[in-house]
Amino acid sequence: MAAYYPAHWEADVVLADGGTAHVRPIRPADAERLRSFYSRLSEESIYFRFFGPRPRLSDREVTRFTNVDYVDRVALIATIGEEMVAVIRYDKIQDGEAEVAFLVEDAHQGRGVASVLLEHLAATAREHGIGRFVADVLPANQKMMAVLRQAGYTAQSRFADGVVRMTLDLTPTETSQEVTAAREHRAESRSIERLLTPGSVAVVGASRGPGGVGQTVLRNLLAADFAGPVYPVHREARALAGVRAYPSVTAIDGEVDLAVLAVPAEGVRDLVVECAEKGVRGLVVVSSGFGETGPEGRDRQDELVRIARSHGLRVVGPNCLGIANTDPGVRLNATLAATIPARGRVGFFSQSGALGTTLLHRVAQRNMGISSFVSAGNRADVSGNDLLQFWEEDPATEVILLYLESIGNPRKFARLTRRVSRRKPVVVVKSGGTTQGVPIGHAAPALKLPDSALSSLFEQAGVIRVDDLIQQFDVAQLLAYQPLPAGPRVGVVSNSDALALLALDACVTAGLDPRPPVNLGAEAGAAAFGAALSGELADDETDAVVVIYMPPIPGDAAAVAAELLSNAADAAGKPVLATFEGRVGMLPELSRDPQGHDPGRGSIPSYAAPEEAVRALAHVVRHAQWRERPLEHPPIGGGEGTAEARDLVRDALAGRTGAVEIDAARLLAPYGVTVWPAPVAATADEAVEIADRLGWPVVVKAADREAAARAGTVRLGLTGPEALRQAYAGLSAQLGPGVPIAVQRMAPQPGVPALISAVEHPSVGPVVSFGLGEVTARLLGDRGYRLAPLSTGDAAELIRSIRAAPLLFGEYGYPPVAVGALRELLVLTGRMADELPELDRLDLDPVLVGESGVTVLGARAVLRVPQGPRPDDGPRRLR
Structure with missing residues (x-):
């Protein structure tokens, strides 16, 4: 009987150079593909694999290599287009141990193919109870030894009989996880860099007359003075917009790095193959007619991505506005927007194409500038997560703005932003807050989470979530040009008592600590403003200053602005922001470099009203406080009690389908948690x-x-x-x-009743929630949420995130309770949820938090067989 083919092992992967490949189990039908692959190998590669010359594979060998049982003998191959470019396999030697070997085509060595295949094979091995790989390697085969040593697993080696025997313990470790994340980061960052820094661009579908989609992209590329050659593609025209045209992509006589496709959706598939044959490295598909049109369009969209990835290409779109890079060495405007802001410090990602044009226009109006821009449209392939990987290392990007209509992999998003936010602020507008809906055509499921839970997860990751686009730009201009505040204490300098009072009220509402305002009077001039600002900045009790300049009659605004800039230069790391005549943006008068494309670091952002300035400052203060918290890593699974709990889960689910309720007390006991009977x-x-x-x-x-x-x-x-x-x-x-x-x-002691839950969400993974057990708290939905696993700091912030938290800390007449014990229970709950993917729901209700400890008075646990791997779990793969 034929072996069961494990389709869940198939994956699209990004290689180290930013290209893509497809990983899948080998099949008997791959016999000719294997022979062709072997014929392209060098003698050295064959020698290193087989320890001797072997010009060709025999029929018996081909049959053996392509026929495996997917349990004790497993082989995975990497394909690009129709060709096999690498193979890795293991053969079980004894219980828990298998021999591993791999072979990569010479033309594709150095692209990280072997490393990603090893990650995937290790995952399949663990799936079948194999925890150790051994490999015999010739001493001269340094490449193979490097791949095995650099995998991050615990590795040992010994030399005997002319070969090096290497042993890898496949148990995931913090090091192996870090190695996987670092490789993923480099590969995905490089894939976006290839898109945003092309040496040449082809525009396919540009019409002869003005106004068409392709013609618009072509003219915008030329108007931006793109640094490389631009190749219009048209079947009949000899020239478009004064540039020589070509009848097809393959007819272009130079290399093509990026192709913009603006043809009817039905013709995109064949063009992808043609672009792959030409060696194009990335696609921007502005064409509509895909997922947004219904099931047939969705099938067309899925096929577009499948074919592109299988040929090594990433895709932006379809149904998108395009991409732009303001780098003076690139000058790329491959979008439908005629107005692209000047060079700036902000990276901008938008999903909506129609909205993207408006957003770019508003950024330009504020004189902020951007580093690069990507409109992902239906985000069938390239997503916000990919851009996070790129912008994290991009020296031109200091602030990241994301307008998200959907989140394809929320768990990965949280992991990435938690890291990126430590270096660069991430400001997000997430639409669909009340409905959690997803626009038609987006290749992402709807988030089945309350919006408050999503906000909590953003908070955990250090993401600055704002309510609308105006707030996003308000926050961005402060982050891009002023330092982070050291605390919440705000000084106010104003020439209007009424506006100063508005600023103070806004500070209190936003949770800031306003200092007594400095009211200069309506007639105050430049000298008075300069002296007052200097005094506030020199005050050790002030962390930031809001300046309000709204003269009742026209004054010498230029002189006041110059004085503000001069004094702000000596701010000693304290941010200064202004309401300057009610104008919005980075005003020339308040810019360090008014003649340049970028206002310059230290320029003072201006807001229409004091409340808007304070609101932006409050977001930035909270972000600065998040950055100051020590960086903690949640515990890695496999601790005390894990094995016993897994045995209980396995026995409970044996032969069962659907939801299965298990004795929660028995499940919690191995972790040291006692549920009162x-x-x-x-x-x-x-x-x-x-x-x-x-x-x-x-x-x-x-x-x-x-x-x-x-x-x-x-x-x-x-x-x-x-x-x-x-x-x-x-x-x-x-x-x-x-x-x-x-x-x-x-219970022997009085306490505060609380409830703790852990729920497995299909799109997010395990989420831990916490709230008080009082009826009022339950009715008001006063709950906090965090992704599991939780660090100690995560648990502490989860406790403080609910509105009723003061009742746990000795306020309002309540005695302080054992918050430390509660924190430990939350960490443990998160660890269980992370280690046991079958744990569909765990409720600890009620938990009595007393002065000396916590008592679990009730618990319920429901198990369910997982439908597949968790999002963001396992080896690297594209969604």
Whole structure:
């Protein structure tokens, strides 16, 4: 019987040079493909693999190599187009151990193919219980030894009988995870760099007359004075816009790095293949008629991406505005927008093509400038995550702006932004906050999370989430040109009492700490403003200064601006922002370099009103505070109790489908968490027997989840049999027949009731939530959320994120409770959720947080067989 083909091992991957390849298990039908691959190998590559010359593979060898069982014998191949370019395989030697070998075509060596194949093969090995690879390597084969050593796994080697035997422990470690993330970062960054820094551009679909999509892109490229050659492609025209045209991409007599496709959707597929034959390295598809049109268009879109990736190309779009790079050495405007801002410090990603034009226009109006811009349209391939990888290392980009209508891999987004935000602020507008809907055509699922949960996850990752585009630009201009504040203390210098009061009120509302304002009066001139600003900046009790200049009659604005700039230069790292005559943006008068394309670092941003300035400052203050927190890494799975818990989960799910409820107390016990027992009593006499066994005093309560949610379904402090019988009878009459009643020992100390949950979300992975158990808190939805696993710092911030958190810290007459023990329980819950992908839901409710510790009074756990790997888990792969 033929072996089951594991289709879930297939993946598109990005290589070290930014190109793409397809990884999949080998099949018997690959026999001729294997022979062709082998015929292109050098003698040295063959010698290193087989330890001797082997001009060709025999039929028997080909059959053996292409026929595997996908369990004890596994082989993965990498293909580009129709050709195999690499193969890796393991053969099981004994339980837990297999021999590994790989071979890469000489023309593709050095592109990181072997490294990514090793990642994927290690994952398949662990899937089948193999935890160790061994490889015999000739001492001269330094490339293979380097791949094995640099994988990040624990590696050992010994020399004997003329070969080096290397042993790799495949247990994931912090080092192996860091290696994987670093390789992913370099590869995806390079793939975007290839798109944004092409040496030449072909525009396919430019019409003869003005106004068409292709013609618009062509004219915008030429108007921007693109640094390389531009090649219009038209079947009949000999020239377009005064530039020589070519009948096809393959007819172009020079190299083509980037192709912009503006043809009807039906013709895109063949053009992708043609571009691949030409050696094009990236595509921008501005054409519509794909996923946004319905199922047929979605199929066309999926095929576009599949073919492009299989031939080594990344795709921006389809149905997009295009891409731009303001680097003076590139000058790329491959968009439909005639107005591209000047060179600046901001990288800008937008999904909507129509909105992108407006956004670029507004950026230009503010005189901010951009470093680069990408409109992803339906984001079938290139996404915001890819741009984060690129902008993290791009020296021209200091602030990252994202307008997101969907998030394809939220878990990866959180991982990347958590790292990137430490170096460069990420400011996000996420549309669909109330509906969490996804525009038609986007290659991304809808997020089944409350919007408050999404905001919490952004906060955990250091992302600055703003409500609208105006706020996004307000925050961006402050981040791009002023330093981060050291704290929330705000000085206000104003020539208007009323406007100063508005600024103070806005500070208090935003959680900032305003200092007493300096009111200069309506007649104040440049000298007064300069002296006041200098004084505020010199004050150790001030972290930032808002200057309000709104003269009732025209004054010498230029002199005031010059004085402000002069004094702000000595700000000692304190940001200065202004409401300067109600004007918005980076004004020439407040710019360090008013004659240049970029205003210059230290330029003072201006806002239409004091409230808008303060609102932007508040976002930046919170971001600066997040950066000051120590960087902590969550614990890696596999700690105490993990193996026992996994055995319990495996046994519970054996032969089962759908949701399976498991005894939560048994599941939590290996992790050291005790759930107080609450046996169900069928009669009052049985309740007394249970109380005698558990110990007095006790409580009786509804054991049904729905009934327990109603008020008055708990009787507390029952100290003897008679009181218990009366309480049981009263509660039984209240609940009605058939509702079970449980008996539980009374907690020995008073405390604050809380609830902790861990839920497996299909698009996000495991999410831990926390809130207080009081009825009011539940009704108001006062809950915080964090992605699992949680670091100690994550747990601390989760506790403080809820509005009712002061009740845990000794405020409003409550005694302070054991927040440290609560924090440890949250970390443990996050660890369980991370280690057990089958844990569909875990509820700890209620958790009593007392002065000396926490007590888990109730718990429920539901398991489910995972439908596939978690997002952002496993080896590198494109969505």
